[in-house]
Amino acid sequence: MDNLTELYCLMDDFCKEFEPELNKKLLSSGKRKRLRATSLSLAELMTLVVLFHQIRYRQFKSFYSNHVCQHLREAFPNLPSYNRCIELLPRCNLALAALFETLKGQCSGISIADSTPIAVCDNLRISRHRVFDGMAARGKSSTGWFFGFKLHAIINHQGELLSIRLTPGNVDDRKPLPELAHSLFGTLYADKGYLSKKLSQTLKELGIDLITKVRRNMKRVTLSAFDQALLCRRSIIETVFDELKNLCQIEHTRHRSPINFAVNLLSGIIAYCLMPNKPKLPLGPCQNALA
Numbered sequence: 169m170d171n172l173t174e175l176y177c178l179m180d181d182f183c184k185e186f187e188p189e190l191n192k193k194l195l196s197s198g199k200r201k202r203l204r205a206t207s208l209s210l211a212e213l214m215t216l217v218v219l220f221h222q223i224r225y226r227q228f229k230s231f232y233s234n235h236v237c238q239h240l241r242e243a244f245p246n247l248p249s250y251n252r253c254i255e256l257l258p259r260c261n262l263a264l265a266a267l268f269e270t271l272k273g274q275c276s277g278i279s280i281a282d283s284t285p286i287a288v289c290d291n292l293r294i295s296r297h298r299v300f301d302g303m304a305a306r307g308k309s310s311t312g313w314f315f316g317f318k319l320h321a322i323i324n325h326q327g328e329l330l331s332i333r334l335t336p337g338n339v340d341d342r343k344p345l346p347e348l349a350h351s352l353f354g355t356l357y358a359d360k361g362y363l364s365k366k367l368s369q370t371l372k373e374l375g376i377d378l379i380t381k382v383r384r385n386m387k388r389v390t391l392s393a394f395d396q397a398l399l400c401r402r403s404i405i406e407t408v409f410d411e412l413k414n415l416c417q418i419e420h421t422r423h424r425s426p427i428n429f430a431v432n433l434l435s436g437i438i439a440y441c442l443m444p445n446k447p448k449l450p451l452g453p454c455q456n457a458l459a
């Protein structure tokens with residue numbers, strides 16, 4: 169979805185249904201507060217933040233100043249200043265989270281789970297970092313120590329995101345998995361970090377078979393040739409994480425507020441969901457039988 173008009177129409181159609189429902193819930197909860205009218209609508213804000221990730225800019229300021237203000241004036245005639253645009257970005261946070269629920273993939277019976285670190289600060293600056301004080305945590309991944317969060321995700325064999333959760337960097341990968349997988353079925357493939365009898369039993373009660381490799385000091389488990397092949401191709405989720413980080417720019421260390429960190433993360437995930445070509449497993453004739 170590279171066409172700007174097509175992207176805006178998607179956002180506008182979604183907002184026409186989302187905003188009235190949101191206003192109803194705010195009124196019923198008694199938490200309704202006045203929102204000032206702005207020069208950019210919610211659909212326009214969402215279009216801008218997703219477009220930023222689609223055209224691969226590294227910094228939102230250069231994207232807004234050098235691309236939007238200079239080349240997209242006709243599409244966005246009421247552009248505010250850059251500082252005002254940054255102030256408006258938190259308004260689209262909840263809408264982006266709801267939009268992901270409409271764009272995420274469908275479970276095919278073959279799912280893959282893993283997590284990836286989202287660093288928010290260089291390790292040398294941890295002691296004086298204040299933006300995510302009390303929220304982020306120091307954790308360790310296969311690539312070393314980091315300070316930030318973990319993005320837990322489950323994908324299907326077509327590379328589509330099925331479920332995501334964000335936790336502090338020191339949270340065990342196994343902890344959020346039951347919640348992540350509550351709407352899935354079939355077989356879930358994961359690495360050795362998810363080994364747990366209790367977790368396997370919990371997922372079994374949900375109708376999900378957890379398949380992982382075992383450690384060297386553990387008793388061997390007999391797996392079918394198909395399960396062994398899928399475990400060998402489980403690394404496809406690392407390719408998904410690579411595209412999220414290096415193409416959709418969900419990770420950087422220049423954040424100045426937690427809410428805009430969430431906007432950047434969600435808009436990058438939306439941009440990935442809209443990508444026409446995703447990494448996938450070529451299952452061939454088995455695909456239709458398992459779907």
